[in-house]
Amino acid sequence: MAGGGGRVIRVLNVAEKPSVAKAVSGILSKNQPGGMRVRDGRSRYNKIFEFNYTIRNQPCQMLFTSVTGHLMELEFDERYRKWHSCDPLDLYNAPVRKFVPEDKLDIKRTLEAEVRSCQWIVLWLDCDREGENIAFEVLDVCRQANHNLNVWRARFSALIDREIHQSVQTLVQPNQLFSDAVDVRQEIDLRIGASFTRFQTMLLRGAFVLDFATDDRNIVLSYGPCQFPTLGFVVERYWEIQAHEPEEFWTINCTHNSDEGTATFNWMRGHLFDYTCGVTIYEMCIQEPIATVTKVKQQEKLKYPPHPLSTIELEKRASRYFRMSSEQTMKVAEDLYQNGFISYPRTETDSFSEKTDLRTMVQEQEGHPVWGIYAQRLLDPQSGLWRNPSGGGHDDKAHPPIHPTKFSAGETRWSQDHHRVYELVVRHFLACVSQPAVGAETIVEIDIAGESFSACGRVILAKNYLDVYRFESWGGSVIPTYSFGQQFTPTTLTLDSGVTRPPPLLSEADLLGCMDKAGIGTDATMHDHIKKLLDRFYAIKDSNTRFSPTKLGEALVMGYDDMGYELWKPYLRAMMECDMKAVSIGTKRKVEVLETCLQQMKACFSDARTNKGKLLEAMAIFFERSNRSSGGEQQAVGDVVRRCGLCLESDMVLRQKPDGNFMVGCLGYPQCRNVVWLPGSVSEASVTENTCTSCSPGPVFKIQFKFRRLEIPPNYSVQHLGCIGGCDDILRQLVEICGTGSRNNSNTSGRGRGNPTASSSAQRGNSRAQSSCAYCRQTGHLSNDCPSQASRGRTARAQEVDNGESSIPCNSCGAPCILRTANTANNRGRKFFSCQSQECNFFVWEDNLNGGRAERANTSASTSSGRGGRGRGRGRGQSGAHSSNVSFVSATGEPITGRCFICGDPGHFANVCPRRG
């Protein structure tokens, strides 16, 4: 590797964080002539250490600096950065680039400046996949500044002298495959996260009144491959609790008092759900109540101290013992680390290296007023209290378990949480080098009329580690002495009932456990994902530090669940993790994994968007519809016609407005209001692949139009391939003749149309638009009078049981609605109208019609002819077909079909499920 002797070379060493640069420099510079010098770089945190060292006989002048985690970020090209700049689906193919963000430029400049004078670079990044990726980021920057670099990677598993010296003498090459795996993760996370976040935010934010937010216009409904499964755990448990049906059970209890005390015997059958069975056995016991001792077993039991402390355990225990949030725990731990009191707090490692000098660490604690005496006992060989710690089998190869690094009896600037975390770290450390607690356990089994019962007694012989680990206890109870074959009459023998209980809501420790098990997040990020749920209003933490979903969190999960997707389950992440592993060991190639995964996710995204009705339905269960003109996402999607010539940033897309009219609008709306209105007589329009040869800037894609025959003059053709770039005379003439669907010219266009009987014109006028219902969008009534509101909030659920004689015209399609009687638990006997048409699922409670019936009937009559096929096109088609399930009407007036996710019954939804309690 190195040349022998002679010329001194300069070596730039780079660590992942300042603390490692300092620690490694300290180790390598020890006993070196000239010692270690420190100077500032451009970044105030990342110092540069200088010392001399010899690597395999090559004298080196070492420069040692650091980065702070990733040096680069992945982002979409500028063109796709703005939310309205493109269809979110495009984010699966949009070009991405890696760049050094503003706040890391100082570090980049330091590296560039220092590497120019060096011949070698040694990468001391953490020895995990992320570390390897950061190594390549550093390399990228350094190679651009110095093309003739000799590149080396140092592999070390702990910051201890022997390891460090050994690793610098056995330098290796950086591992491209490890880095590739991280590239894959980054790109997938970015594309999935951004596309789904934009999609669901734009779809739902304006469409519902999000009553938890002061200004819901700024709220972001984010989606991420880690945050959503985390939410999924919370929702799943919540549903499990709601679905729980308490069940009564029966059990036989037996106690026996003697001079020595009381023994409680448990029935070895546990409990029975069958009362008759329970009573029968109980009666048998009562008739022959003499108990015979069939077994007496005495044994020594050990209760072991915990494994050395990893990050997750620290978070879990601080939550359990002090009710601290994982986020706060990490904040405090970071501060203690920065000030030298504890070791690096982000580690998976839960076993100490054999070389660690544990006794010196214990020694440091001997002077503590509370646990100092315990530390002294530990070091006293006479006490026999010492035990080499057992490992939990995890090792991140970069950091030791969390342990105290400096003695403190408490600092004045410390908060209560600082005291708690430091105390936990120290006591935990002292506990894991201690002997386990020892107990003597006695198990006694008895027989009464052929039924077996058992009792357990425990005496603690030596508390050992429990003396210092005050957070744990070991309950013990003394029972009288029994001998084999002994007979006695029980003091009590009772048949008791109980009911099964649902599991509790997830605690923070539970949640961390779920995430850890499913591989969601890393030790350094788990608390971030939990906090994100709270910040995004997806979940709340109650006073008992247990998590439950908010309405928003539940609705989102329910929406995706109803689609049949498991986007809220941990499987996606697990699959990604599996693929990353394959990339890192070279069994799969980076490009192939990226391509496959993104292709699948793109299809999934596309599919989810087609099924967005499910998300809307789920949201409608929990939230009021908003009156704001929204459904931003619904309107935002359309085929691109051209680049916007006004803002020059976004695309212009062809859209059909809710009233049926077509327009070409800029996706930059509302920042950019560029719009081209199309003739009101267009019945169909679609963007083709033909481009206009005369309009610029191009390309301007031509649109295939179909006009309504009766609304255009006879000398114009019904079919027309047109251009909106300004060159198309026919289109311009038809706009003049027929008008457009815009609000501004609707009155004049109405006049110019010359065909007052045309159905579309009746709905297009501004005055009519204002009097249309905000919920069902029909004219003739306002939202406060909307008949479909009867079923909003999912309180109206009906199953028809008889054919009625009365009927009204359907408010939706005009067909007759027949009066029927409901037969559900909540609404038995209540009358409702339901549409007869096979195509329509309109439904309204009779008692909600009140005085509005006549008006509704008129409205229906007048609009039914006008709505025709076009009205139906607005989203009715996808869920309008009759199914074997019972159908309902949502807040929008659209039919919903489905079934309860709790019990599976197609007759109702989960919010009214009787099992929900």
Next chain:
DNA sequence: GCAAGGTC
């Protein structure tokens, strides 16, 4: 204004 991953 979107993700998750480093770390200050």
